[in-house]
Amino acid sequence: AIRVTQSPSSFSASTGDRVTITCRASQGISSYLAWYQQKPGKAPKLLIYAASTLQSGVPSRFSGSGSGTDFTLTISCLQSEDFATYYCQQYYDYPPTFGQGTKLEIK
């Protein structure tokens, strides 16, 4: 199975900050990558698919980039509701696999 590794595992930031989360696949996956946001006790919510396509209804402060093995999720101006755990997921090959998550906490 393709391994997907996120970094960092957690970090602290302040509202208004610009933050970037990185996801690396163990082999090339073209642009077959999705990003999710999960809040405690809730299901993951799709933010981005195809590495950079924003899901309908997701604020434009979220953006994704990358292809091949290296990808990033950027939040341009952190809002209070953005403090959550973020996951990347590859769907280039079966089985689809998820990163271990990046927990974004308030500084």
Add this chain to the structure above:
Amino acid sequence: QVQLQESGPRLVKPSETLSLTCNVSGGSISSYYWSWIRQSPGKGLEWIGYIYYSGSTNYNPSLKSRVTISVDTSKNQFSLKLSSVTAADTAVYFCARRGPAHNWFDPWGQGTLVTVSS
């Protein structure tokens, strides 16, 4: 707007079979693929498998020998059975709709915690 809701026993004994159902409302189960995904502290998010409304399936090789996913289009729901469970199968189980052409997932059900314990 499509909504998904998992239901089933929250406690399962070791060696028995875990059974969950996902009810789909606000839209038809037809013409889509439907997945089960679980989340545990030890293994993170793990895709279990999917079923197409026609009944074709695809399972994670790590669970394939123990998993059965089925669909009931008349009830607009699909189900998961996981046999011979152990404590390692304790997790929050989510149902989700697969994307139109690829294996990203949206929307998800709220999830249900299933504990394997005697």
